[in-house]
Amino acid sequence: MDISEVAKRSGVPASTLRFYEEKGLIRSVGRQGLRRVFNGNILDRLALIALGRSAGFSLDEIARMLGSNGKPDIDRKLLISKADELDETINNLRSIRDGLRHAAVCSAPSHMECPKFRRLLGLAASGAISGDGKRKLQKNSVLAK
Amino acid sequence: MDISEVAKRSGVPASTLRFYEEKGLIRSVGRQGLRRVFNGNILDRLALIALGRSAGFSLDEIARMLGSNGKPDIDRKLLISKADELDETINNLRSIRDGLRHAAVCSAPSHMECPKFRRLLGLAASGAISGDGKRKLQKNSVLAK
DNA sequence: GTACTACTTCAAGTTGACTTGAGGTCAAGA
DNA sequence: TCTTGACCTCAAGTCAACTTGAAGTAGTAC
Numbered sequence: 072m073d074i075s076e077v078a079k080r081s082g083v084p085a086s087t088l089r090f091y092e093e094k095g096l097i098r099s100v101g102r103q104g105l106r107r108v109f110n111g112n113i114l115d116r117l118a119l120i121a122l123g124r125s126a127g128f129s130l131d132e133i134a135r136m137l138g139s140n141g142k143p144d145i146d147r148k149l150l151i152s153k154a155d156e157l158d159e160t161i162n163n164l165r166s167i168r169d170g171l172r173h174a175a176v177c178s179a180p181s182h183m184e185c186p187k188f189r190r191l192l193g194l195a196a197s198g199a200i201s202g203d204g205k206r207k208l209q210k211n212s213v214l215a216k
Numbered sequence: 217m218d219i220s221e222v223a224k225r226s227g228v229p230a231s232t233l234r235f236y237e238e239k240g241l242i243r244s245v246g247r248q249g250l251r252r253v254f255n256g257n258i259l260d261r262l263a264l265i266a267l268g269r270s271a272g273f274s275l276d277e278i279a280r281m282l283g284s285n286g287k288p289d290i291d292r293k294l295l296i297s298k299a300d301e302l303d304e305t306i307n308n309l310r311s312i313r314d315g316l317r318h319a320a321v322c323s324a325p326s327h328m329e330c331p332k333f334r335r336l337l338g339l340a341a342s343g344a345i346s347g348d349g350k351r352k353l354q355k356n357s358v359l360a361k
Numbered sequence: 362g363t364a365c366t367a368c369t370t371c372a373a374g375t376t377g378a379c380t381t382g383a384g385g386t387c388a389a390g391a
Numbered sequence: 392t393c394t395t396g397a398c399c400t401c402a403a404g405t406c407a408a409c410t411t412g413a414a415g416t417a418g419t420a421c
Contacts, residue, residue: 073398075397075398089399118337118340119340122336171295171299174295231409231410232409249369251367251418372412375411384399386397387396391395
């Protein structure tokens, strides 16, 4: 497969494929002239990368997990701790979601007067104290359900 | 309150407060000499901003919602649609979490041979097709539970 | 009156994950 | 043979949300 075939089949732009190769996330099996040649494995590999990204791993983390060898050799402990992190994230998001939903229907004259909303605010404020710790996550990823 | 007082009480660095002011997210009530003076409301406002960030709103979106007036005038429809988005995100994260957890205990010789893991991969791959749509979310925000 | 400290402005730098652009190469079709 | 189009490399640009640094000022302590 050439790069555009991989791009078409995976949905990952060619520029991103080159970028991933440069980062060591993927490898081409060789060249035909200038052109990269990939084999079918690349699609699994890309799926694995997409999965990792969805789970909140950085590209560097993913590169470490997938290793330079062909097959992924994923550390099970790491998986579990990531799953635990996801649990925490999910809980955060659920309370925020509930707060939003409540705020949307709350009859208090202004959100600021609603006790539930103020409680949520208090939580958010205390959350703000913990400095860093931002993660990207994919929206609209077809993973839902 | 001066800026360092606000910083201490809110946990938001002074540089960030200046940045937020420049962006129109917050306002100081005046100056003493050069120095900004804030009143107590600022803490609510910052909590609101933190909440918005946790929910996945961008600073621009938050600025629009909070408006230039003092009190937040939040569009209830927008809240609901954000809550719906959060539901989707939560579902995504749950399936990923379950997949990770399964992969961690799965007895298949390699994850690549495990049907459940491969199914998850397939989902991730199809998710990768939807181009953009990344969001930051706060980790370790005290919001959990 | 001078030193110190905490503030000020403004511009530029940082991070992660890419994308874009300029300029070059190569195989195939007219 | 010449042109076209798809690929190539490498450097630079983009975006959001900040942070950092340099250079200046104002109020307080001695």
